[in-house]
Amino acid sequence: MRFTETVRIALHALGANRVRTALTMLGVIIGVGAVVAMLGLGEGARDAIERNIGSLGSDLLIVRPGADTRGPVRSGTVDTLTREDAEALTSLPGVLRVAPLAGGAAQAKFLAANVSASIVGTTPAFLRLRNITVAEGQPFNDTEAQSRRRVALLGANVADELFGGLDPVDERIQIRGITFHVLGVLTAKGESLGSPDDQIFIPVTTAQSVLFGQNYLDSIYVQATNRDVLKGLEKDMERTLRVRHRIRPGDEDDFHIRSLQDMVQAVNQVTSTLTALLGGVAAVSLIVGGIGIMNIMLVSVRERTREIGVRMAVGARRRDILLQFLIEAMVVSLIGGVIGLALGAGSAALLAHLGGFDFVVPLYAVVLAFVTSLTIGVVFGVWPARNAARLDPVDALRFE
Numbered sequence: 001m002r003f004t005e006t007v008r009i010a011l012h013a014l015g016a017n018r019v020r021t022a023l024t025m026l027g028v029i030i031g032v033g034a035v036v037a038m039l040g041l042g043e044g045a046r047d048a049i050e051r052n053i054g055s056l057g058s059d060l061l062i063v064r065p066g067a068d069t070r071g072p073v074r075s076g077t078v079d080t081l082t083r084e085d086a087e088a089l090t091s092l093p094g095v096l097r098v099a100p101l102a103g104g105a106a107q108a109k110f111l112a113a114n115v116s117a118s119i120v121g122t123t124p125a126f127l128r129l130r131n132i133t134v135a136e137g138q139p140f141n142d143t144e145a146q147s148r149r150r151v152a153l154l155g156a157n158v159a160d161e162l163f164g165g166l167d168p169v170d171e172r173i174q175i176r177g178i179t180f181h182v183l184g185v186l187t188a189k190g191e192s193l194g195s196p197d198d199q200i201f202i203p204v205t206t207a208q209s210v211l212f213g214q215n216y217l218d219s220i221y222v223q224a225t226n227r228d229v230l231k232g233l234e235k236d237m238e239r240t241l242r243v244r245h246r247i248r249p250g251d252e253d254d255f256h257i258r259s260l261q262d263m264v265q266a267v268n269q270v271t272s273t274l275t276a277l278l279g280g281v282a283a284v285s286l287i288v289g290g291i292g293i294m295n296i297m298l299v300s301v302r303e304r305t306r307e308i309g310v311r312m313a314v315g316a317r318r319r320d321i322l323l324q325f326l327i328e329a330m331v332v333s334l335i336g337g338v339i340g341l342a343l344g345a346g347s348a349a350l351l352a353h354l355g356g357f358d359f360v361v362p363l364y365a366v367v368l369a370f371v372t373s374l375t376i377g378v379v380f381g382v383w384p385a386r387n388a389a390r391l392d393p394v395d396a397l398r399f400e
Contacts, residue, residue, distance in 0.1 A: 017300075024296045025336030027289020028376060032340030032369045034282035037348035039365040042275045044352050046268065047360060059096075059227050060129065061234055062258045063089075063220040063241070079216035080254040083204065085244055086220045092236045094229035099126035099221040102207045102214060108200060109174040110162040117158050118199045119175065121207020129223040132196050137169040137184025145203040148210055152180040153201040156188035175200065176211055230259055286372060289336070290380035297329055297384035308388055309397035322389035329381025330374060337373025341366065 065080040086100040102121040107114050120126075123145040127133075140151045152173065159168045168182045180202065189195040208214050224233050234257050241255055301308070308321055345361050352359035 020296060020300075021332055024293055025289075025332045025339070027285065027292045028333050028336030028373060029289075029340040029343065031282055031286030031289050032337045032373060033344035033347070034285055034340075035279065035372070036341050036344030036361070036365050036369055037351075038275060038278040038282060039368075040345060040348040040359055040361050041351060042271055042278075043360040043362050044348075044358050046271045047358065059224045059230065060260055061222045061224065061230065061237065063222065063237065063255055064258070065216070065218075065255055067252050067254065067256060079214070080245065081217040081220060082215065083208075083217065085241060086217065088240055088244055089220065089222055089237055092233065092240065094224050094233040094236070096223045096225045097125040097129055098223075099123050099129055100204050100217045101126065101219045101221065102204055102212065102217050103202075104212055106176050106211070108158065108162060110168075110171065113162045113164075115158055115161040117155070119207060119211065120196075120199050120201050121204040121211070122201060123204055125223075126221060127201070129221060130196075132189075133187045134184040135187040136167070137182070140183055140201075140203055146205055147203075148205045149203055150178065150180045150206055150210065151183045151203065153183055154185050155195075155197040155199045155201075156186060157197040158200055159185045175202075178210060234259065286376060290333075290376040293329055293332055293376065294380040294384060297325060297381060298387065300328075301325065301384050301388045304388075305391060306397060308391050309393050309395075312391075312393040313397065318389040321391075322385045325385035325388045326378065326381050329385065330377030333373045333377030333381075334370070337369050340373075341369045344369075 063081065063085075081100075083100050086098050089095060090098045099122050103119040105116060106119050108117050124139055124142055127139055134153065135156070137153075139153060140149065144151055152175070154162070154168055154173075162168065162173065163171070168185055171182045172179050173182060174180075186196050186201070188197055190197070202211070204217075208216075222233070222237065224230050237257055238253065242253065245254055247253060311321065312318075345359075348361075349359040
């Protein structure tokens with residue numbers, strides 16, 4: 001019997017039992033859809049996070065107090081970094097600019113309006129290394145940053161919530177009951193990592209001495225002259241801070257240095273772990289779908305025993321019967337895979353849109369969907385197909 005004839009008979013048998021065929025492929029649809037949605041959302045979220053981190057700048061190193069949190073134990077306290085540390089780093093070769101940061105959350109008030117904002121105490125260097133510009137007014141200068149001046153720059157959202165349609169420049173606001181002179185409003189950045197829209201920038205000396213009463217820094221941002229010097233600069237920074245903090249050889253650092261590449265790698269590690277976990281759940285769904293195909297095919301073989309006997313009696317060979325039922329299982333699985341691919345991509349695109357990031361369907365996800373579908377059809381269709389091919393023609397014709 002020709003292969004095309006076998007395929008035609010297999011498709012006709014599936015078409016004659018449309019409801020059963022649809023229910024049989026349901027497990028594969030769910031499994032493949034879950035795999036495609038998971039991979040698409042994972043890739044889209046990863047790209048969005050990497051873009052946000054990259055927007056901070058690829059030439060930045062960030063120093064934070066305390067030992068490396070990736071280790072099993074964290075040592076050191078939160079007060080291990082000072083403005084003097086930041087000043088010492090400015091003299092290292094390969095350093096373009098250094099910005100100390102100190103701050104916290106606080107309520108800001110103007111007349112009857114108030115808003116909870118993140119207060120960032122820093123220097124003008126931070127605005128430059130983060131490409132933050134002033135839309136209205138002017139930024140504070142280095143002299144104001146070093147002399148505890150009570151001046152402030154408002155993020156776009158903060159200015160809107162406090163002043164509405166009024167001009168905030170040269171107005172006075174209250175932060176923790178202390179009066180600040182508004183020098184300007186920052187250009188809106190939108191929803192991005194580290195967006196200044198919900199922040200208020202003040203001089204670092206003011207944040208430490210006047211507002212929060214602390215003599216330590218929360219972090220130090222160091223911008224390199226270019227990406228090529230980052231590794232060497234990181235080692236120089238570590239040596240400089242160890243000497244300044246009088247850390248003996250062999251003792252653990254009371255600070256840690258991060259590059260944006262470290263952050264990207266950490267994000268990739270987390271997303272890869274989540275992808276693997278969700279992939280395991282999807283794999284279980286595919287296995288359940290494959291078992292469903294096998295069970296339905298076994299029932300189909302039993303119901304069509306006389307049909308198989310008639311086909312054998314008129315010349316069909318055992319391999320023709322084997323191929324027919326194997327094709328039926330593969331077609332059911334493949335159609336389920338195609339539908340699952342479409343539903344998975346559609347649902348993931350909707351979720352990505354609601355989440356505010358781009359949806360990406362990687363090519364390997366499409367290939368994986370088709371290969372997985374065909375594999376399930378073959379693996380779980382072999383046993384029913386072999387059972388059908390091994391039927392004795394005489395016994396099959398007698399079957400009631």
